[in-house]
Amino acid sequence: MIDDERFVQHVADRLAGLPGVRAVALGGSRGSATHRPDSDWDVALYYRGGFDAGNLRGLGWPGEVVDPGAWGPLFDGGAWLQIDERPVDVHYRDLDVVEHQLAEARAGRFDWQPLTFHLAGMPGYMLLAELATGRVLRGELDVPEYPDALREQAPGRWWRFAALTLDYTRGNHARFGRVAETAGALAQASCQAAHAVCAARGTWVTNEKRLLESAGLRGVDEVLAEPGTGPDGLVAAVDRVRERCAAAVRAAGGVPDAR
Incomplete structure (x- = not known):
C-alpha cells in the first residue's frame, strides 16, 4: 500500500482528468489535518457545465456512484469508493452553485436543505466552509473569508x-x-x-x-x-x-x- 500523500495525489490526478472537472480538493478531517489513522478520505471534484457520473464509474474503482443531483440541489451527489484498500467519499460540487452560495452569504442570506445525517439540515454556506477548511489538490479555487x-x-x-x-x-x-x-x-x-x-x-x-x-x-x-x-x-x-x-x-x- 502506498503512503497517504502519494495515494491522495494519485486520486486527485485521476479525478482532475475527468471531463468537466476544474478542480479537486481534500476535505473532512484529512483536509484539515485532524484525522485519525482510520479516518476515511473526503474528496470533492468541482465541475463546470455539468458532470457525467459515468466517467467516474469508468475509472473502475469499486463502490457506489450516483448521478449529480441525487443528494439534493446543494449537496449534489457523489460516490462511496474503495481505492487501494482505503474508503474514499467523492462529492460533486457545481462551481455555479458554489459561486451563487458565496454571493448569497456575502449578502447575509443562505439556502437550506434537509440532509441525511444532519439534524439541523445543511445551510448553503457549508459549501464555502468546505473550501475554507480543506486543501486544494488540483486546479484553482477561491478560499472565502467568513462574510x-x-x-x-x-x-x-x-x-x-x-x-x-x-x-x-x-x-x-x-x-x-x-x-x-x-x-x-x-x-x-x-x-x-x-x-x-x-x-x-x-x-x-x-x-x-x-x-x-x-x-x-x-x-x-x-x-x-x-x-x-x-x-x-x-x-x-x-x-x-x-x-x-x-x-x-x-x-x-x-x-x-x-x-
Missing part, C-alpha cells in the same frame, strides 16, 4: 429555527408525554442553536459531528440523559435545553434577546 453579513444575519435565523422547534415541542409533544418526539426535537433544536453560535463567531461548519462541542452545547447531553417519561419531566427538559441554548447564543453575541 460579515452572514455573521450578522445567520444567527438570528438559526435561533428562530431553534425557538420555533422548542415551542412546538413543548406544546405538542412534551406536555403529552411523547418521549421519542421530544428527545428528537431537542437534539434538532440544540444543533440549530449551535449553528447560531458558530455563525455569530464566524466559525465555519462542514457537518454536525463536532457542532455541539464547537458551540459549547455538549452539556445538553445531561438534559437528554434524564428527561423523565412523564409530561412534567419532558416539559422541564425542554425548558432546560432552551435555557442552555439561549445562554450560548447570547454569549456568542448572536441574538442579544434570545430567550
Whole structure:
C-alpha cells in the first residue's frame, strides 16, 4: 500500500482528468489535518457545465456512484469508493452553485436543505466552509473569508429555527408525554442553536459531528440523559435545553434577546 500523500495525489490526478472537472480538493478531517489513522478520505471534484457520473464509474474503482443531483440541489451527489484498500467519499460540487452560495452569504442570506445525517439540515454556506477548511489538490479555487453579513444575519435565523422547534415541542409533544418526539426535537433544536453560535463567531461548519462541542452545547447531553417519561419531566427538559441554548447564543453575541 502506498503512503497517504502519494495515494491522495494519485486520486486527485485521476479525478482532475475527468471531463468537466476544474478542480479537486481534500476535505473532512484529512483536509484539515485532524484525522485519525482510520479516518476515511473526503474528496470533492468541482465541475463546470455539468458532470457525467459515468466517467467516474469508468475509472473502475469499486463502490457506489450516483448521478449529480441525487443528494439534493446543494449537496449534489457523489460516490462511496474503495481505492487501494482505503474508503474514499467523492462529492460533486457545481462551481455555479458554489459561486451563487458565496454571493448569497456575502449578502447575509443562505439556502437550506434537509440532509441525511444532519439534524439541523445543511445551510448553503457549508459549501464555502468546505473550501475554507480543506486543501486544494488540483486546479484553482477561491478560499472565502467568513462574510460579515452572514455573521450578522445567520444567527438570528438559526435561533428562530431553534425557538420555533422548542415551542412546538413543548406544546405538542412534551406536555403529552411523547418521549421519542421530544428527545428528537431537542437534539434538532440544540444543533440549530449551535449553528447560531458558530455563525455569530464566524466559525465555519462542514457537518454536525463536532457542532455541539464547537458551540459549547455538549452539556445538553445531561438534559437528554434524564428527561423523565412523564409530561412534567419532558416539559422541564425542554425548558432546560432552551435555557442552555439561549445562554450560548447570547454569549456568542448572536441574538442579544434570545430567550
